[in-house]
Amino acid sequence: xxxxxxxxxxxxxxxxxxxxxxxxxxxxxxxxxxxxxxxxxxxxxxxxxxxxxxxxxxxxxxxxxxxxxxxxxxxxxxxxxxxxxxxxxxxxxxxxxxxxxxxxxxxxxxxx
Amino acid sequence: xxxxxxxxxxxxxxxxxxxxxxxxxxxxxxxxxxxxxxxxxxxxxxxxxxxxxxxxxxxxxxxxxxxxxxxxxxxxxxxxxxxxxxxxxxxxxxxxxxxxxxxxxxxxxxxxx
Numbered sequence: 329x330x331x332x333x334x335x336x337x338x339x340x341x342x343x344x345x346x347x348x349x350x351x352x353x354x355x356x357x358x359x360x361x362x363x364x365x366x367x368x369x370x371x372x373x374x375x376x377x378x379x380x381x382x383x384x385x386x387x388x389x390x391x392x393x394x395x396x397x398x399x400x401x402x403x404x405x406x407x408x409x410x411x412x413x414x415x416x417x418x419x420x421x422x423x424x425x426x427x428x429x430x431x432x433x434x435x436x437x438x439x440x
Numbered sequence: 441x442x443x444x445x446x447x448x449x450x451x452x453x454x455x456x457x458x459x460x461x462x463x464x465x466x467x468x469x470x471x472x473x474x475x476x477x478x479x480x481x482x483x484x485x486x487x488x489x490x491x492x493x494x495x496x497x498x499x500x501x502x503x504x505x506x507x508x509x510x511x512x513x514x515x516x517x518x519x520x521x522x523x524x525x526x527x528x529x530x531x532x533x534x535x536x537x538x539x540x541x542x543x544x545x546x547x548x549x550x551x552x553x
Contacts, residue, residue, distance in 0.1 A: 371530050371544030430482030
């Protein structure tokens with residue numbers, strides 16, 4: 329079955345610095361990838377997505393990079409703010425929607 | 441706010457009991473998925489309902505079952521509760537099963553003693 333792992337379970341960054349959260353996945357059939365943010369006591373919140381026919385996508389302060397060759401994606405957060413403190417999950421999917429597989433998550437701690 | 445609500449917020453049950461968790465979504469969201477999130481883990485897909493029928497299931501036993509109603513609300517039922525069922529249960533809705541974007545509710549925290 330699908331295995332999804334994150335390289336760093338906890339990431340601490342200084343406020344204003346850039347953050348990079350990495351994710352490795354194993355299913356080469358994954359064709360759609362989502363990053364979620366989960367704050368304490370809340371459900372996951374959609375941040376940004378990317379399809380397998382792209383290798384980069386930018387949003388507001390966030391960028392997702394996809395390397396299908398090594399089955400790796402990353403989430404870059406520019407000018408990290410205290411409100412970015414949360415657990416971040418990558419979620420590769422096959423077929424776009426039916427079964428979403430979440431990794432363990434990376435906890436981002438922003439130091440004021 | 442996602443427009444997705446879940447009830448109850450917290451629940452305590454004992455082993456062997458049955459539990460029903462509820463989810464209400466925005467009008468027009470005809471697809472709902474349920475997830476189990478153990479402490480310190482990512483959500484695990486339980487199943488998905490589309491127009492009141494199950495159309496996808498993860499690796500969960502049959503004692504996990506669901507219902508979806510015409511008013512877009514849904515239920516997750518768990519029979520014969522086990523200690524390992526203690527988790528946060530999340531529902532997530534989509535405008536349509538072909539839509540990529542899921543809207544998650546805040547979850548129900550279930551504790552099995």
